[in-house]
Amino acid sequence: MSNERLFPQRGSDRESVRERLLEFKGRDISEALGRLNVYCHKGSEELDQLRRDAYGIFAHSNAFLAGYMDGMGTMQAEVLQMALEILNGPVESCAFITTGGTESIFCAMHTAREWAKVERPVPGRPQVMLPYSGHVAFDKACQFLEMDIVRIPVRDDYRADVAAMEAAITPNTIAIVGSAPNWPYGTIDPIADIAAVAQRHHLWMHVDACVGGFINPWLERLGYDIPLFDFRVPGVMSMSADLHKHGYASKPCSTVLYRSRAVEPYHFVEVDDWPDGPYKTAGFVGSRPAASVATAWSVMKYLGESGYVALTRECMEVRQKLVEGIENIEDLKCLQNDSTMIYFRSETLDMPTLIGGMVEKGYFPFGVFNPMMLQLIPEPVPDEMIDTYLAALKEVASGVREGTVTSTALARYA
Template sequence: AAMRQAITENTVMMVGSAPSYPHGIIDPLTDLAEIAAKKGIWMHVDACVGGLELPFVEKLGYPIPTFDFRIPGVCSISADIHKYGFTPKGASVILYRNPELRQYQIFAYADWPGGVYATPNVSGSRPGGPIASAWATIKYLGLEGYMKLVQKSMDATKRMIEGIQAIPELYVLGKPLATVFAIGSDVLNVFALGEKMKEFRWYIDSQHLPPCLHMTVSPIHATIVEPFLADLRAAVKEVAKLKPEDITGEAAMYGMIGSMPDRAMAKDFAVQYMNDLYRVH
């Protein structure tokens, strides 16, 4: 309903996630595509996280909602193959329902003195190495390889979520169906929890809106679920003893930025932070 109400005469595209990066939730893509089709709007599925995982999750028999071109109205799908495709960074994928839609991506200029110039997109020349290495990785792993890797990831995720949900102070946001999820708390400062986990040599991304810790589970995590959960339980006990004035450093800074009512000010803060990092002394 919110997306339908947000559509105006200036709307050129609707986007749904499969799944969303912050919380691992798959959007109601069939409903969104139906709205887009009725309005004559391009419907894009952002499967940058799940594009190389969800097909195998589905093949393994897990209940996954339809997320691809089987949904009428979906025009394009993007997927980052360096994530669950396990390829080197530098190559990605965008798929179109048909060539007629793909043509709008192509850049062509016929009046350049150097000759007719055409590229797949506006980026122009790009290195072929990452594309070749990505292709080699995908061919090497094959269907069987991806099925095994995804099964390991799903098993590890299940054990991890069950362990987190057994900690009274914590919960998992929403109902993630694959291997990305977020940890929240109504009684602890999760940013302080993330900082405490660093002392145990676990590095977890902090997120806000709402405050939570981001988890991306891969096959390599299958061997460390129990040690991670043991340290998480210990960290929860220590953070529970903290008073608000005890929370300092990055935890305090991230909490301050996340709670700023003026989001433009929060953006300015981030820009200034990056400027300071790249300043030449």
């Protein structure tokens, strides 16, 4: 804590508060392609405006109360119904809003653990098996839930090695996970094969579609080869799908979805023995913003399927230009994957120096450590922005080759 007192004795006028906020925002890395190239999911200026309006209308509303508020409750129920429709939930499926992929995964793992106590009792500490590429949210969830994580190395094509996963099942395994796609490589695991393993061994099967849930269906419509990943696959018991990623909602907003309402008793934590009587919430958190749910509802209604497909087409066009541009730069190569995301690396240039060079040019080069790669999430942006990014990358790559770029300052997770 600093010695300097910040909390003012007297308040200031609205304008100066606003000015200071704008100044804070101005100091951040611009949420534009390549500068801060991940976790933006802006979509377009039009969507940005739509979100701001929706957020404003519900800015002060607490979705904790959705069960008691007719309007907010209906809006939330409609978002969940649309999410289940998009992900091919059967009639008996159900879903809940959470604050993000991490909470959705936490809820699914909690439900799996409670389900296993009844449906698949294990002799020791429960284990959750996932490919090496699975999101770290599973580790967090399992740590809180006192379960062990078993990560199985992925195949050379960065997809889950299903045979190795099956071979690693122990009497304590309760759940198995696949990603569609995973975050580090953008590849979709063989979900149908993993689900078949789950059915053979009576395991809970979770699909992490935090990134893909609201974009894979549109890639499929556009003719991309997207393997089945949702409730159409028998054996998939739960999914996580983030509205605040390719659903283009404001953060925090995600969904955890279950094939059957019958597992609801395992999902909920119900408490009665405290002064305020019966208490249960949709996910782990208590209060949560209705405003982000309102943005999800607005974007879903405003875009509809055709709007999402059009936006996805634009993302893929930007992706194509970037991939071509990157591969035209000597020594750089993109990784094949199943998403809109781009991963690229060099086998000849020193990657930490390439990354350091991009940091020096004011970019925030998000990426992967194993193997070391840079990651981009294409959004519809003007051609000039693509050209500027590619020009910077080309210059840095030549600098590394010629030894004029030497900094190895890495941008890391905060």
